[in-house]
Amino acid sequence: xxxxxxxxxxxxxxxxxxxxxxxxxxxxxxxxxxxxxxxxxxxxxxxxxxxxxxxxxxxxxxxxxxxxxxxxxxxxxxxxxxxxxxxxxxxxxxxxxxxxxxxxxxxxxxxxxxxxxxxxxxxxxxxxxxxxxxxxxxxxxxxxxxxxxxxxxxxxxxxxxxxxxx
Numbered sequence: 652x653x654x655x656x657x658x659x660x661x662x663x664x665x666x667x668x669x670x671x672x673x674x675x676x677x678x679x680x681x682x683x684x685x686x687x688x689x690x691x692x693x694x695x696x697x698x699x700x701x702x703x704x705x706x707x708x709x710x711x712x713x714x715x716x717x718x719x720x721x722x723x724x725x726x727x728x729x730x731x732x733x734x735x736x737x738x739x740x741x742x743x744x745x746x747x748x749x750x751x752x753x754x755x756x757x758x759x760x761x762x763x764x765x766x767x768x769x770x771x772x773x774x775x776x777x778x779x780x781x782x783x784x785x786x787x788x789x790x791x792x793x794x795x796x797x798x799x800x801x802x803x804x805x806x807x808x809x810x811x812x813x814x815x816x817x
Contacts (some may be wrong), residue, residue: 693764700741723811731776733760748762754785
């Protein structure tokens with residue numbers, strides 16, 4: 652093999668290696684999961700919030716997040732299908748993901764992402780509950796920036812009583 656053929660072969664090999672490196676670099680996150688592990692889809696059950704709301708009285712401070720508080724939530728005994736009124740206030744500038752937990756940490760339900768001004772009115776629990784009062788249950792709010800990265804923000808855990816009725 653002459654010198655010119657060797658040079659052409661080396662140049663071709665270098666081009667293949669560079670193109671291959673660029674291809675691997677562009678797909679690395681997709682292949683090896685370096686994307687945020689907790690990204691979620693918008694909750695398909697979220698609908699426009701129609702419950703009683705506070706009247707908005709001015710420009711929203713985007714550095715704060717309004718989180719609804721509850722003292723108690725009433726649920727129906729013996730069924731996983733429940734009617735609730737859980738919402739993300741329209742003045743917020745972040746997604747909510749809400750979870751309902753028993754005092755021992757057992758997860759009863761978890762939403763997808765809920766946009767501001769949307770509510771969840773129907774949920775399916777992970778298990779049925781017997782009639783009674785379940786004190787120190789938790790309504791957990793996780794808040795996320797409204798972009799592709801869904802960067803976590805501050806959240807909250809509201810202690811409440813689950814009144815499970817016959």
